[in-house]
Amino acid sequence: MKYLTLVFDDGPSYPIREIADKIKSYGWNAAFAVIGRKITDETVDMIKYVTDNGFQVVSHAQNHVHIEKLSTREEMKEELITPIETVRQMIGYEITMARLPFLSESENVLSVTKELGLPLLGQGIDGGRDWDPTTKPEFIASAVLGSVCDGAVGCLHVLEGTCKALDTILPNLKDMGYCLVTPQELFKRTGITPPLGVQIHNVYDFKR
Ligand SMILES: [Zn+2]
Known part of the structure; x- marks a missing residue:
């Protein structure tokens, strides 16, 4: 069995539940990278929903700024x-x-994140410009499916086109012998300790 993880950025927002439900229907998991200023009394339920369903949530910064420019x-x-x-x-x-x-x-x-003990999830799969709302779901799906590999960390977004693309991505990943897990589960299964001070694109870049 091959394992990979997909991390969906820029929530909590619609359609985060729909994305989680589609992945969950395969018995799989993934992660969501949330923006601090989007977390309110209304949207926190979305975070609760995905974490209650076994999904991982990671920090995508408070204001989604270029941190290196601070x-x-x-x-x-x-x-x-x-x-x-x-x-x-x-x-x-x-x-x-x-x-x-x-x-x-x-x-x-990188040195600040190392000091905080926060492993950084990178981009080891082509997301097909899914962050652009005009990108067609078919384009996103073929970019993802054409670039997946064992141990990869994917970067996608909580957007409608991405959610639609999952209808093609998920069954094909299953046929290709992949299993989707959370980032922490990916490290656990591969026996690799999450490295600090570096963006992680594929866990196998960091040998045991
Ligand atoms: Zn983002």
């Missing part, structure tokens, strides 16, 4: 940590990983 390490830390504190306070769920907005890094950002 002037101090304190500001960088705050961007990454605020969503973690919010989710902990609101539903008691403990976030342990992060994804950088725009996947953009600098030496300073």
